[in-house]
Amino acid sequence: MRRGGAATRPSLARDTGLSKPTVGQALLDLEQDGLVRPAGRTSSGPGRTAVLYEADPAAGHVLGIDIGRGRLRLAVADLAGTVVAKVDEPNRCRSASALVRTVHDLATGVVAQAGMTLSDVVKTVVGSPGVPDRGGRMLHLAPNLPGWGRRGLLDELEAVLGPGLLVENDANLAAVGERDQGAARGVDVFVCVNVGTGIGMGIVVDGQLFRGAHGAAGEVGYLPYGWTDTDSEGWTPSTPGILEQAAAANSVVKLAKEHGVRNASSAREVFQLARQGDACARAVVEQEATKLAFLVASVSAVIDPELVLLVGGIGSNTDLLIDPLEKAVREISPLSPRIAPGELGEDAVLTGAIATALRAAQDIVFDRRGENLVTQRSGVNA
Structure with a gap:
């Protein structure tokens, strides 16, 4: 019943090879134990009906x-x-x-x-x-x-x-959620890039999560974006990675202040100002897209995903990000996977x-x- 849906006693007897009395008693026991419930009746001929049973979601x-x-x-x-x-x-x-x-x-x-x-x-x-x-x-x-x-x-x-x-x-759970109920349904090789306070990525290959040898596959915030000798000064494994420092929420706010964007204390506010036509905020968004293009190009060269999903507090702003992101990817790589927004929004991880x-x-x-x-x-x- 879990796999095939609601069924009658005769059909269950036929499918399992058990006798009808055995199936009937089993259904009674399962119903009393709260595992199945009646789900209506079905007609099996003139004047003949049979009770349909289904797995009880409660x-x-x-x-x-x-x-x-x-x-x-x-x-x-x-x-x-x-x-x-x-x-x-x-x-x-x-x-x-x-x-x-x-x-x-x-x-x-x-x-x-x-x-x-x-x-x-x-x-x-x-x-x-x-x-x-x-x-x-x-x-x-x-x-x-x-x-x-x-x-x-x-x-x-x-x-x-x-x-x-x-x-x-x-990020792994966000990928599971999008494949189960979101934009990656039916897609066997994709990545789900979660950009917000931090940066992470869930990787699905052949329909299964890919975690790597130590479970750290997808920790793309540690990619050495724009690495120079001075970048390593003061960095320890307990601090955010270089790409995360360059492209996560705090960096968006910092860059906005450098560009003279006023009244923007969060990345959400920066993107909202960009939607309203603020030229400085739009410049910040384009720079963010360029940074994320480095990530997309790097991942595409290693995994060759069919789809790159963007989720998270920053990643979900695809109405502003996708066009400059796709343009930036084309400028630095011959590999251009399909880039799309996640469908589950802030519920991706929970789903x-x-x-x-x-x-x-x-x-x-x-x-x-x-x-x-x-x-x-x-x-x-x-």
């Missing part, structure tokens, strides 16, 4: 969490992927401990909105900047979140969010977190519990 729920430097987004979804509760709050935390507490409080609140507790959640997936280190139970390369790289952090998160927690890189959680939860809820019930029933009838 049999379990998952929790997706997007931890960003500026925002914290959480959502609860049923097993059909329908979001039943959601929260979006600013991230004002300035320490890892405060952030863990805040995430726990928001998670407790959002599941309460859905009428449950954290212990009722089947699977929780967190999207975060950085590279998860399963052995050290920590995140590497997350300089924009203070203290987020300390050893044991993943254990702290699991302690407040529940066992079986999965923490994944946020990917939910999609990832659902794959695990459906197996946990339906396959394992369902198979156990059928096995028990078959044993009784044997």
Whole structure:
């Protein structure tokens, strides 16, 4: 039923090779256990109808969490992927401990909105900047979140969010979300470039996430953009990479001030001024596009993607970025992949977190519990 949709007792008996009484009892057991539900009736001939059964999406729920430097987004979804509760709050935390507490409080609140507790959640997936280190139970390369790289952090998160927690890189989850429900549906080789407070990239090859040998594939913020001897002065692995320093949100604001753009304290405001026709702001946007062209050209030479998606607080401004970006790519490379905006906006990471959680939860809820019930029933009838 999960794979083929709603079905009747006769059709299930035919497909499984089990007797109709066995199937009927199994359906009764599954319905009583909350795994299936009646979904109407179907006609099998004059005056004859049969009950349709379907997997019950309310049999379990998952929790997706997007931890960003500026925002914290959480959502609860049923097993059909329908979001039943959601929260979006600013991230004002300035320490890892405060952030863990805040995430726990928001998670407790959002599941309460859905009428449950954290212990009722089947699977929780967190999207975060950085590279998860399963052995050290920590995140590497997350300089924009203070203290987020300390050893044991993943254990702290699991302690407040529940066992079986999965923490994944946020750009990877954005790519999963766009392939599952967004602009990359049906595309097998693409990259999802997330440009905002930082710069990251999710890579999908042959329909699967590509993480690399150490999970750091896509950490393109560390590309040596415009590298000179002086660029290395003062740089350490705990600071943002060279490309990230040149093209992420803070650099856009800094460049805007250098160009005389007034009343722009954020990258969002710079882009808004550019939309309104501010010539200085437009010049800043064109320079940003030139920097991102270096990234697109570099990635195209290595991966040869069919599609480059732009997402994130800066990347999502494709109405201003794509034309100068495509022009700049053509000027520096013979490789010109299709460049397009993501379709999920600020929900890309959250959508990917939910999609990832659902794959695990459906197996946990339906396959394992369902198979156990059928096995028990078959044993009784044997």
